Amino acid sequence: MTSAATSGAxxxxxxxxxxxxxxxxxxxxxxYRNDDQWVSVVKDVSFSIGxxxxxxxxxxxxxxxxxxxxxxxxxxxxxxxxxxGRVTFxxxxxxxxxxxxxxxxRGARISLVPxxxxxxxxxxxxVGRQVVETLxxxxxxxxxxxxxxxxxxxxQVGLPEPAKIARRYPHQLSGGQQQRVVIAIAIACRPDLIVxxxxxxxxxxxxQARLLDLLTHIKDESGMSALYVSHNLGVLEQICDRVxxxxxxxxxxxAPTAELFNRPRHPYTRGLIAAVPRVEAEHAGTEKLRGxxxxxxxxDGCGFAPRCPYSRPQCFTDPQRLAExxxxxxxxxxxxxxxxxxxxx
Amino acid sequence: MTPLLEVSDVRISYRPRxxxxxxxxxxxxxxxxxxxxxxxxxxxxxxxxxxxxxVGESGSGKTTLARSxxxxxxxxxxxxxxxxxxxTRPVYRRPPELLRHIQYVFQNPASSLNPRRxxxxxxxxxxxVFFKLSKAERRDRMAGLLASVHLDPGYIDRYPPQLSGGExxxxxxxxxxxxxxxxxxxxxxxxxxxxxxxxxxLELLRELQAARDVAYLFIAHDLxxxxxxxxxxxxxxxxxxxxxxxxxxxxxxxHHPYTALLLDSIPGKGEHQTSALTEDASTVGTAPDAGxxxxxxxxxxxxxxxxxxxxxxxxxxxxxxxxxxxxADDRARVQVRSAAAAVAGAPSEEI
Numbered sequence: 001m002t003s004a005a006t007s008g009a010x011x012x013x014x015x016x017x018x019x020x021x022x023x024x025x026x027x028x029x030x031x032y033r034n035d036d037q038w039v040s041v042v043k044d045v046s047f048s049i050g051x052x053x054x055x056x057x058x059x060x061x062x063x064x065x066x067x068x069x070x071x072x073x074x075x076x077x078x079x080x081x082x083x084x085g086r087v088t089f090x091x092x093x094x095x096x097x098x099x100x101x102x103x104x105x106r107g108a109r110i111s112l113v114p115x116x117x118x119x120x121x122x123x124x125x126x127v128g129r130q131v132v133e134t135l136x137x138x139x140x141x142x143x144x145x146x147x148x149x150x151x152x153x154x155x156q157v158g159l160p161e162p163a164k165i166a167r168r169y170p171h172q173l174s175g176g177q178q179q180r181v182v183i184a185i186a187i188a189c190r191p192d193l194i195v196x197x198x199x200x201x202x203x204x205x206x207x208q209a210r211l212l213d214l215l216t217h218i219k220d221e222s223g224m225s226a227l228y229v230s231h232n233l234g235v236l237e238q239i240c241d242r243v244x245x246x247x248x249x250x251x252x253x254x255a256p257t258a259e260l261f262n263r264p265r266h267p268y269t270r271g272l273i274a275a276v277p278r279v280e281a282e283h284a285g286t287e288k289l290r291g292x293x294x295x296x297x298x299x300d301g302c303g304f305a306p307r308c309p310y311s312r313p314q315c316f317t318d319p320q321r322l323a324e325x326x327x328x329x330x331x332x333x334x335x336x337x338x339x340x341x342x343x344x345x
Numbered sequence: 346m347t348p349l350l351e352v353s354d355v356r357i358s359y360r361p362r363x364x365x366x367x368x369x370x371x372x373x374x375x376x377x378x379x380x381x382x383x384x385x386x387x388x389x390x391x392x393x394x395x396x397x398x399x400v401g402e403s404g405s406g407k408t409t410l411a412r413s414x415x416x417x418x419x420x421x422x423x424x425x426x427x428x429x430x431x432x433t434r435p436v437y438r439r440p441p442e443l444l445r446h447i448q449y450v451f452q453n454p455a456s457s458l459n460p461r462r463x464x465x466x467x468x469x470x471x472x473x474v475f476f477k478l479s480k481a482e483r484r485d486r487m488a489g490l491l492a493s494v495h496l497d498p499g500y501i502d503r504y505p506p507q508l509s510g511g512e513x514x515x516x517x518x519x520x521x522x523x524x525x526x527x528x529x530x531x532x533x534x535x536x537x538x539x540x541x542x543x544x545x546x547l548e549l550l551r552e553l554q555a556a557r558d559v560a561y562l563f564i565a566h567d568l569x570x571x572x573x574x575x576x577x578x579x580x581x582x583x584x585x586x587x588x589x590x591x592x593x594x595x596x597x598x599x600h601h602p603y604t605a606l607l608l609d610s611i612p613g614k615g616e617h618q619t620s621a622l623t624e625d626a627s628t629v630g631t632a633p634d635a636g637x638x639x640x641x642x643x644x645x646x647x648x649x650x651x652x653x654x655x656x657x658x659x660x661x662x663x664x665x666x667x668x669x670x671x672x673a674d675d676r677a678r679v680q681v682r683s684a685a686a687a688v689a690g691a692p693s694e695e696i
Binding site: 061 | 402403509510512539540541542543544545566567569572606608610
C-alpha cells in the first residue's frame with residue numbers, strides 16, 4: 001500500500017451525512033517528552049466528525065484517546081508537542097492558531113466535559129456564578145440576562161429547582177448534579193462541538209444512565225456534534241453514531257456503531273467488546289483480552305501483536321495501516337478477513 | 346451448617362458531631378432530630394467459599410456495612426457472628442486470629458498502598474503481623490503471593506507509583522491474601538479500572554476462590570459485573586436491604602422495582618425503560634420519613650399505601666426476599682408490561 005493512499009482523506013472515514021465534515025483530523029502525531037527523547041503517544045491518527053454526528057473514541061488507559069481529544073482545543077499538556085498533522089475545524093487549522101486566536105473558539109464553539117466534575121468546578125464559587133462567567137466571558141449575555149439564562153440551562157440539564165441550585169457551592173451538590181452543572185457550562189454558548197472525556201466514569205450506573213439519556217436529548221435538540229471518549233464500549237454503543245478504536249496511539253478500527261458491534265474486525269475491538277460487563281450472556285473466553293498495553297514493549301509491526309490471539313510472525317514486523325474493507329468500515333489488520341471467517345462458525 | 350458470617354438486624358448511624366460549637370448550633374436551631382441511620386435492620390449471611398455481592402448506589406450504606414464487619418464502625422443494634430462466635434466489637438478488641446480471617450481490599454489501590462514503600466514492604470508487613478516466619482519462608486511466601494496474582498517476581502522491588510491500576514490492585518489483593526483470610530471484603534475494587542482490566546481482575550478473584558475456598562463480600566454499584574462472580578446478591582437502598590436472593594433469582598423477573606432500575610441502567614443495552622426524562626432528579630438521593638424509601642422514584646407505587654406504610658418483607662422463595670408492597674405476581678405483571686411498552690415506545694402505565 002502506498003503512503004499516498006493511506007494519508008489524509010483516504011483514512012478519514014466519510015462523515016455520516018456527506019458534505020464537508022465539521023472536524024477533520026489528518027495524520028495527527030503528538031509526542032511526549034521522556035527524559036531527553038520525544039516519544040509518539042498519538043501516531044498518524046486521522047478521522048472526521050460530521051455536523052450533528054457523535055463520534056466515540058475508545059481504548060484502554062494510556063492509548064492516547066484523551067490526548068487526541070484535547071487536540072480539538074489546539075493545545076496539549078506541558079512536555080508534549082504536536083509533531084505533525086492538522087486539525088481542521090470548520091475550515092480553520094486549530095493547530096496554527098495562537099492562544100489568543102483560540103480564545104473565542106474554546107468554550108464557545110468547542111467545549112469540554114472532563115471526567116471529574118468535582119475538580120472542574122471552582123469550589124469557592126457558587127455554581128450559578130460559574131455559568132454566568134462563561135456566558136459573560138464569551139459576550140453571549142451579561143448581568144441579569146446571564147443569570148436568567150443560567151437558570152434556564154440548569155432546567156434544561158434536569159437539575160431540580162434550578163434557581164436554588166444556582167446559589168449553591170459545588171460541595172453542596174451530588175456527583176451527578178455537579179456533572180450536570182459542568183454540562184450546562186459546556187452547552188451554555190451553544191457550541192458546534194462538545195468533547196466529552198469519560199464524563200460518567202466517576203458516577204453510579206443509575207446516574208450514568210440518566211446522564212446518557214440527557215446528552216442524547218440535548219444533542220437531538222441542538223444538533224451539535226460530539227466527540228465522546230470512553231474505555232467502556234457499552235457506553236459508546238448507546239450514544240454514538242460511529243466509533244473509533246485506538247490502541248497504543250494508533251487508530252485501529254473505525255465504523256458506524258451498529259456495524260462495529262455486529263461485525264467487529266480487529267481482534268482488539270473484539271476483545272474490548274467482550275470486556276463490557278453484561279447481564280445477558282457470557283462471552284466466549286477465547287476472545288477475551290490478554291495482558292495489558294505496555295508502551296515500553298511495542299514491536300515494530302502491529303502494536304497489538306503481542307496480545308493478539310490471531311497474530312502471525314509478519315504481524316510483529318509489518319506496520320498495519322487503516323484500510324477500508326466495507327463502505328465506511330476501516331480496519332488496520334491484514335488478517336481481518338481471515339478472522340471473520342474463523343470466528344463465524 | 347453455621348454460616349461463615351452472620352449479620353443480624355444491624356443498625357448503624359453516624360453520631361452527630363459532639364464538639365461544643367456543633368452542640369451550640371444544634372441547640373440554637375432547636376434541632377433535636379435523630380440522625381438518619383446509614384444502615385437499618387440489615388440481615389444476611391455469607392457461607393465459606395461463597396461470594397455475596399452487595400449492590401446499590403453511592404450513599405446506600407454498602408461501605409458502612411462492610412466497615413462494620415471489619416470492626417471499623419460499631420453498630421448501634423444487631424449482631425455480627427463469625428463462625429458462630431459474636432464479633433460485634435471494634436477492631437482493637439478483636440483477637441489477632443479474627444483480624445487475620447477478615448481482610449479488606451479498597452476501591453483505589455493508588456491510595457491504599459503506601460507510595461513510598463516497595464511491594465516487598467507491603468506484603469512483608471502483613472506476613473510479619475500474623476505469622477512467625479524464617480527469612481527463607483518469608484521470601485518464599487512473598488514469591489508465592491505474587492505468583493498467585495500473576496505478577497512476575499521482579500515486582501517485589503517496585504514502588505506503587507510504578508504500577509498500572511490493574512497491577513496495583515493485584516498487589517492489594519496479594520496483600521489481603523498474605524493473611525490467609527477466610528473472608529475478603531472487596532469494596533468497589535473494579536470501579537477505578539478500565540473495563541478490560543476489570544475483566545482480568547474478576548477472572549483472578551474467581552481463580553483464587555477456587556484455589557483457596559475464600560469467601561468474598563463484593564461491593565459494587567454495577568449489577569453487570571456481579572452477574573458472573575456472585576453466588577448471591579444483596580441489594581441495598583438507603584440503608585435497607587430491598588432484595589436478596591441467589592444470582593439467578595435477582596437477574597430473573599420479578600425484581601424489586603429498584604433492582605429493575607439498576608438492571609435498566611447498565612450501559613449498552615439499547616432502549617431504557619426508565620429514562621432521565623421520566624425520572625425526576627429531585628427524588629434521587631432523598632428518602633421520605635414514612636412508607637417505602639424508594640416510593641418517590643418508583644414507577645409502580647400504589648397511591649395511599651406506599652407513601653404511608655412500611656413495605657413488608659415478602660418471601661418470593663426460601664432464598665429470595667423482597668421489601669415491597671407489590672406481590673410477586675403484581676411485580677411480574679408490571680415488569681413484563683413495562684418491558685413490552687418500552688419496545689413499543691409507549692410510556693409504561695402505573696398500576
